[in-house]
Amino acid sequence: MELLYAMTTGVLTASGLYLTLRGRTFPVVVGLTLLSYAVNLFLFSMGGLTTDGAAIVSEGGNVADPLPQALVLTAIVIGFAMTAFVVILAMRARSEVGNDHVDGNKEDRE
Amino acid sequence: MMQHLIVFPVVLPLIAGILMLYQRQGLVRYKRTVSVAATLLLLLVAIGLVRQAASGDVTYYALGDWQAPFGIVLVLDRLSALMVLLTATLAVGAVVFACAGDDEKGSNFHGLFQWQLLGINGAFLTGDLFNLFVFFEVLLLASYALLLHGGGKARIQASVHYVVLNLAGSSLFLIAVGILYGATGTLNMADMAIRVADLPVEREGLVTAGALMLLVVFALKSAMLPLYFWLPKAYASAPAPVAALFAIMTKVGVYAILRVYSLIFGDSAGDLEALEQPWVWWLSLATIAAAGAGVMAARDLRLLVAYLVLVSVGTLLAGIGIGTPQAISALLYYLIHTTLITGGLFLLAEMIGLQRGKAGTRLVKGRPMVQGTALGILFFAGAIAVAGMPPLSGAIGKALMLNSAEGTQRLWLWPLLLVAGLCSMVALARAGSTLFWRSYRGNISGSPLPYRQWFGVIWLLSAAPLLVALAGPVSSYTQATAEQLANPQVLIRTLLPDQATDAGEAQ
Numbered sequence: 299m300e301l302l303y304a305m306t307t308g309v310l311t312a313s314g315l316y317l318t319l320r321g322r323t324f325p326v327v328v329g330l331t332l333l334s335y336a337v338n339l340f341l342f343s344m345g346g347l348t349t350d351g352a353a354i355v356s357e358g359g360n361v362a363d364p365l366p367q368a369l370v371l372t373a374i375v376i377g378f379a380m381t382a383f384v385v386i387l388a389m390r391a392r393s394e395v396g397n398d399h400v401d402g403n404k405e406d407r408e
Numbered sequence: 409m410m411q412h413l414i415v416f417p418v419v420l421p422l423i424a425g426i427l428m429l430y431q432r433q434g435l436v437r438y439k440r441t442v443s444v445a446a447t448l449l450l451l452l453v454a455i456g457l458v459r460q461a462a463s464g465d466v467t468y469y470a471l472g473d474w475q476a477p478f479g480i481v482l483v484l485d486r487l488s489a490l491m492v493l494l495t496a497t498l499a500v501g502a503v504v505f506a507c508a509g510d511d512e513k514g515s516n517f518h519g520l521f522q523w524q525l526l527g528i529n530g531a532f533l534t535g536d537l538f539n540l541f542v543f544f545e546v547l548l549l550a551s552y553a554l555l556l557h558g559g560g561k562a563r564i565q566a567s568v569h570y571v572v573l574n575l576a577g578s579s580l581f582l583i584a585v586g587i588l589y590g591a592t593g594t595l596n597m598a599d600m601a602i603r604v605a606d607l608p609v610e611r612e613g614l615v616t617a618g619a620l621m622l623l624v625v626f627a628l629k630s631a632m633l634p635l636y637f638w639l640p641k642a643y644a645s646a647p648a649p650v651a652a653l654f655a656i657m658t659k660v661g662v663y664a665i666l667r668v669y670s671l672i673f674g675d676s677a678g679d680l681e682a683l684e685q686p687w688v689w690w691l692s693l694a695t696i697a698a699a700g701a702g703v704m705a706a707r708d709l710r711l712l713v714a715y716l717v718l719v720s721v722g723t724l725l726a727g728i729g730i731g732t733p734q735a736i737s738a739l740l741y742y743l744i745h746t747t748l749i750t751g752g753l754f755l756l757a758e759m760i761g762l763q764r765g766k767a768g769t770r771l772v773k774g775r776p777m778v779q780g781t782a783l784g785i786l787f788f789a790g791a792i793a794v795a796g797m798p799p800l801s802g803a804i805g806k807a808l809m810l811n812s813a814e815g816t817q818r819l820w821l822w823p824l825l826l827v828a829g830l831c832s833m834v835a836l837a838r839a840g841s842t843l844f845w846r847s848y849r850g851n852i853s854g855s856p857l858p859y860r861q862w863f864g865v866i867w868l869l870s871a872a873p874l875l876v877a878l879a880g881p882v883s884s885y886t887q888a889t890a891e892q893l894a895n896p897q898v899l900i901r902t903l904l905p906d907q908a909t910d911a912g913e914a915q
Contacts, residue, residue: 318576323568330575337582344590365589369538373582376545380575383552387571390556391564400572402565 303343310336323388323398330384334377341370413460414469414484416453417492417529420446425522432515440507443518447496447503450525454493461489464888466902468535476535476903477599483535485899486889487740491532491663494744495656498751498868499525505755505864506649508857513558513647520557524550524653531660535903537588538595540664541581544629548574551657554650555642562645570642573628573635581625587618597671598903601896605676612679619673623665623684630661631721632688633695640702643714648758651710652751652868658717659747662724666736669728670893671900682731689729689817693824695722700828703835709757709769712839713750716794719828720746723809726821730813736890738808741883745801745875749793752868756786759857759865760843771839776847778854784844786865791836793872796829801875808883 310332317329345363352361388398395402424446428439460467461484469482503521511517527547534540552574555567589595591614592603607615628635639658643651669684699718706712720742727739757769760783767774777783789800796802806829813821875882892898 318572326572330572330579333576333579337579337586340583341586344586346590365595366586369585369589372538372542376542376578379549380545380578383549384571384575387552387556387564387567391568394559394561394564400568402561402568 299347299349303339303347307336307339307343310339321399321401323391323400326400327381327384327388331381334373334381338370338373338377341373342366410460411467412469413453413456414467414482414533415471417450417457417496417533418482418526420450420453421522421526421529425519425526428516428519428522436512439518440511443503443522444500444507446522447499447525450529451493451496451500454489454496457484457489458493460484461486462885462888464892466892466899468903477594477596477907480539481535481596481903482530482533483598483899483903484533486885486892487663487666488532490740490744490885490889491659492529494659494747495525495528495532497871498656498747499653501748501751501755501864501867502649502652504860504867505652506647508860508864510558510647510649510758514556517554517557520550520553521649521653524554526550528656528660532663535598536596537585537600537668541578541585544581544660545578547657547660548578551650551654554653555646557647557650560645562641566638566641566645569638573638577625577628580621584618584621584625587614587621591615591618596903597668598896598900599907601672601674601676601900602904602907604672604680605678607678607680615680616683619669619680619683620687622668623687626661626664626668627691628661630658630665630725631695631718632661632725633691633698633722636695636698636718636721639718640706640711640714643717643754644708644710648755649864651714651754652864655717655747655751655754658721659724659743662721662728662739662743665725665728666893671896674894674896676897685729685731688725692722692725692729693820695725696824696828697722700824700831703828703831706835707771709760709771709839709843710754712771712835713753713757716753716832717746717750719832720750720794722828723806723825726825727809727812730817730821732812732814733887733890733894735809735812736893737883737886738805738812740886740889741808741875741879742805744882745793745805745871748868748871749790749802752865752871753790753794755861755865755868756783756790759783759861760787762857763854764843765854771842773842773846773848775850775854776852777844778852779856780844782862784840786869787840787844789872790869791833791840793869795832795836797833799876800872801879802872804876804879 314329314333314336317325345366348362392398424442427442466485471480524547527543530543552571556563591611592600594600631639673680673683699715699722702715706715724739724743727735761769763777764774793800793802796806
């Protein structure tokens with residue numbers, strides 16, 4: 299399970315990073331979203347992966363670490379708000395500047 | 409009442425911001441009154457906090473009475489009290505300036521302004537690493553909206569870069585916090601310091617990685633060299649009162665570096681002690697050099713001031729790179745000076761631009777100004793202070809910084825800092841002579857500037873003579889702050905009396 303989990307996080311991060319470095323706002327927004335998914339997964343695993351553990355408290359051991367869950371919840375909420383904001387910003391930039399390049403250049407740089 | 413004082417800098421702007429949600433537009437007088445009143449109240453609270461912290465005791469406020477390390481705590485020591493006072497002082501000038509009309513160019517200015525204060529104050533007070541992230545996000549989200557206040561093409565383009573970079577930075581922050589939590593099992597900074605002190609050897613690599621990733625995030629916020637390219641454009645295109653408030657934003661990054669690395673990676677951290685210093689030292693020098701060139705190249709007064717902010721950031725970070733209590737003390741003095749003066753210069757640039765009509769703040773020949781003499785005197789005073797010439801505060805700050813470098817550090821810092829100072833002086837002299845002396849002939853037209861704008865600028869720029877007059881008390885306070893930072897054990901013992909003694913016995 300660790301291997302699968304690590305690979306998922308790694309692939310998500312790599313894809314997110316690649317898309318964030320693109321020149322148009324839409325891939326950048328998608329890249330940031332993927333990056334935040336990867337980060338959420340990563341945070342989730344930081345308490346250590348447990349199978350069949352109780353979410354908060356159970357009688358007799360095997361409890362999953364509750365703190366990463368709280369952190370992920372906060373990170374998801376903040377990430378969601380930020381994504382919404384950056385989408386609106388990208389649309390505003392498209393309508394005011396006249397194209398969707400992150401530098402707002404007229405000529406096609408890609 | 410008094411024990412709740414620590415939470416006021418967070419709660420007060422929150423409530424004021426909520427009050428201003430009542431209506432999106434209109435009710436101008438009501439909003440201005442609430443906003444200015446809340447900011448003035450914040451200033452009083454901050455003065456109270458500094459008095460409380462000046463005794464040298466570390467006090468803390470456990471939210472919901474959940475004790476550290478499980479609950480979230482707000483910690484008040486000399487450093488955080490000083491930073492909150494500095495924020496409040498800057499905010500008073502900026503908010504009064506905004507009341508002259510800038511606040512009505514878009515919606516919800518005052519509400520967002522208060523929430524930005526909430527985020528900044530929270531970041532200065534929190535004692536919890538994840539909470540630091542949350543407050544960073546609060547201040548960033550408010551700053552995104554404030555940067556866009558009033559709209560316009562330049563602002564939107566600058567915002568796209570600023571927002572995307574900071575979102576990527578936030579992801580990195582979370583990864584770093586995750587690594588540190590995974591390796592130490594705690595998020596409370598004082599608790600983390602104890603855990604790092606007796607860290608198993610096999611985890612040292614992981615903690616180093618986490619700590620240096622955190623440094624990247626703080627470097628982005630404080631605009632250290634490879635990560636500063638967002639700053640000049642964003643600051644130059646932001647509305648004046650917002651740009652003035654942003655003068656404290658880079659200092660949030662500087663504060664975070666100071667706090668995290670002096671507390672967690674202080675002298676008890678063994679091999680990991682001061683692991684950020686070589687990085688910060690060399691990059692800060694490169695920042696000073698690059699910013700000096702930027703100051704010379706700027707063709708717009710606002711851009712020029714933005715690069716002056718970068719020079720000051722490089723100087724501050726060099727103080728962290730040296731790392732001795734003497735350097736930290738010099739850094740804090742310089743920090744007070746540079747925040748208020750660059751904030752004031754952003755406001756002044758806006759006033760100059762308003763009086764020059766079409767030419768604006770661009771450094772070209774323009775029409776003569778109605779109140780050119782008064783503006784010129786203020787510009788002259790601000791330029792002397794920011795370039796570090798005697799007799800104003802910049803000279804003292806710079807002299808303290810130069811004096812704190814030792815041995816070969818002098819070889820690097822002295823020429824760079826002095827040449828950057830020379831660059832600032834040349835650029836400011838050129839800018840001033842173009843703005844005030846090279847104007848078209850013809851009759852002077854235009855209306856005088858509102859009193860509120862004058863108040864904002866004079867309020868901030870008067871810091872320069874005041875910091876000279878009060879150099880004794882201020883520098884003894886910063887000296888005490890630096891000594892407190894060098895002894896994080898006091899803070900740790902106050903927050904975690906049980907664990908601290910355990911760790912002490914184990915050693």
